[in-house]
Amino acid sequence: MPGHSTDADPAQELPEWRSPHLGSRVRIALWLAAEVGEGNTFSLADLRDAMPEISEPARRLRDLRGAGWVLTSSRDDSALAPQELRFVRRGDPVWDKTFRSAGLRLLTSATRNHVLERDGYRCVRCGVGAGELYPEDPHAAPARLVVNHLVARRDGGGDTESNLVTECVRCSQLSPMRRDLQPEQVWRAIEALPERDRVRVLAWLVKGRRDLTPAEQAFAAAWRLPADQREALKSRLADLVAR
Ligand SMILES: [Zn+2]
Known part of the structure; x- marks a missing residue:
């Protein structure tokens, strides 16, 4: 699936995370890749135990998220305990010098x-x-x-x-929750749609994204207006609809 490739280099080819010459963010990335592994969970306490000298580990993890590393917490995934984080997927190879000098990090x-x-x-x-x-x-x-x-x-x-x-x-x-979905059930729901909607679902599947309808686009735009302007627009639309 696009954006979800996991053809990661074998961990043994990565630099050693204990190396003191590397920056904190790079060391944490390497530690995640080598010690935690994609799909597994860890806590900030584990990270502090591994690298007690690193300050503000939570901030470093946010930096990694900015570089495309997917780390989820109990806020995103109800299967996680409050202190747990899941290392879902690697992002940019932040340890790679050519990558870093290309300035593509964020x-x-x-x-x-x-x-x-x-x-x-x-x-x-x-x-x-x-x-x-x-x-x-x-x-x-x-x-x-x-x-x-x-x-x-x-x-x-x-x-x-x-x-x-x-x-x-x-x-x-x-989300692993979605693996519970039965393909046949999904198929029956699609099959039950009117022809027009089946065509839309197919187009979305082909593009890998769902387009908003004009009505949804209009709603999304209206919802982002400041509250007073949104209220004014709402009354105006109510008048128009009542006519
Ligand atoms: Zn979503």
């Missing part, structure tokens, strides 16, 4: 904002908006949105807007 906030704006501040997979609850799981934490690469940087994907999508953390981590 998306600019302008690019990120353009992508969020284009996608209507919604996950292009499931449609959830920032801070909204998941309709099928109302007791889980509200959705958080991230801007991800369709083709990962390490597979040659660039920071162009056509290679970037807005996803919620849950969709971007291929």
Whole structure:
């Protein structure tokens, strides 16, 4: 699946995370790759035990998230205990000198904002908006949105807007919950749709993203107006609809 490749180099080819010559963020990335492993859980306490000399480990983990590393907490994944974090997937090879000097580590906030704006501040997979609850799981934490690469940087994907999508953390981590879905059940739901909707679902599957309908785009734009302007627009629309 685009953006979810796991063709990682074998861990033994990575630099040694204990090396004191490396920066904190690089050492933490290498430690995750070598000691924790994708899909496994750890805690900040484990990290402090491994590298007691590193200050502000939580901030370093945020930096790694900015470089495409997917780390989830109990806020995103109800299977995790409050202190647990899951190392879901590696991101950019932050230890790679050529990579670092290319200056590709972080998306600019302008690019990120353009992508969020284009996608209507919604996950292009499931449609959830920032801070909204998941309709099928109302007791889980509200959705958080991230801007991800369709083709990962390490597979040659660039920071162009056509290679970037807005996803919620849950969709971007291929939540294990979704493995419970029965393919036949999913198929029957699609089969039961009117022809028009089947065509739309097919188009979305082909593009790997869901387009917002004009009505959804209009709603997303209206919802982002300041509260007073949104209220004014709401009354105006109520008048128009009542006519
Ligand atoms: Zn989603």
